[in-house]
Amino acid sequence: MGVYDLILRRRSIRQFEPRPIERQILENIVGAARLAPSAANLQPLEFIVVDDETLKKELLRCLKWAAYIAPLGNPEPGHEPQAYVVTLVDCRVREKGYEYDVGAAMENMILTALGEGIGSCWLISVDRPRVIELLKIPEPYKIDCVLALGYPAEQPKVEELRDSCRYWKDPDGQFHVPKRKLDSIVHFNRF
Ligand SMILES: Cc1cc2nc3c(=O)[nH]c(=O)nc-3n(C[C@H](O)[C@H](O)[C@H](O)COP(=O)(O)O)c2cc1C
Numbered sequence: 014m015g016v017y018d019l020i021l022r023r024r025s026i027r028q029f030e031p032r033p034i035e036r037q038i039l040e041n042i043v044g045a046a047r048l049a050p051s052a053a054n055l056q057p058l059e060f061i062v063v064d065d066e067t068l069k070k071e072l073l074r075c076l077k078w079a080a081y082i083a084p085l086g087n088p089e090p091g092h093e094p095q096a097y098v099v100t101l102v103d104c105r106v107r108e109k110g111y112e113y114d115v116g117a118a119m120e121n122m123i124l125t126a127l128g129e130g131i132g133s134c135w136l137i138s139v140d141r142p143r144v145i146e147l148l149k150i151p152e153p154y155k156i157d158c159v160l161a162l163g164y165p166a167e168q169p170k171v172e173e174l175r176d177s178c179r180y181w182k183d184p185d186g187q188f189h190v191p192k193r194k195l196d197s198i199v200h201f202n203r204f
Pocket residue numbers: 023024025026077078079080086134135136137138139169180190
């Protein structure tokens with residue numbers, strides 16, 4: 014499948030199948046982050062892959078899902094993520110301005126995962142002090158965000174954004190994601 018088709022299919026996934034992800038695939042996902050664009054090629058990011066059962070249970074407690082509809086977006090029992098990538102910044106390399114690198118690395122990982130049929134959710138609502146303790150993250154590293162991974166057990170739908178950017182779940186549990194129309198964001202040649 015081409016990259017544009019993957020992008021059309023990609024949605025944030027918060028319900029996952031109880032099927033483990035092979036280590037090799039997890040390595041490829043972080044390998045895609047490794048090769049992402051990096052400002053001045055400073056490469057300030059490092060990654061912790063979490064696939065240990067006990068740590069996964071603890072980490073899940075440190076994350077907040079789909080704030081607009083909480084708690085309806087929480088992974089349900091039996092549908093929790095199968096692995097996580099915790100994205101760290103080495104503050105000795107960069108203290109600020111690393112966010113662009115994070116964005117590029119995260120999208121590389123998200124699309125690589127999807128190419129393997131794996132869904133993901135990028136999370137910034139993270140209880141950082143708890144995760145630092147749980148994963149024994151030393152100074153001078155800081156946690157930027159977390160990527161939750163697993164084979165999808167839901168299929169959120171894109172719809173045209175009308176008056177609200179809030180995603181929502183209908184009574185059948187279908188997740189809806191409003192997106193702005195192309196002609197409301199694109200300008201050719203002049204504004
Ligand atoms: C920087 C960033 C932080 C996000 N943090 C969270 C989060 O903490 N929890 C969550 O459930 N989703 C989070 N998301 C996912 C967004 O809610 C999601 O991308 C948005 O609703 C659009 O849906 P889509 O990804 O399916 O297009 C985050 C996305 C981004 C880009």
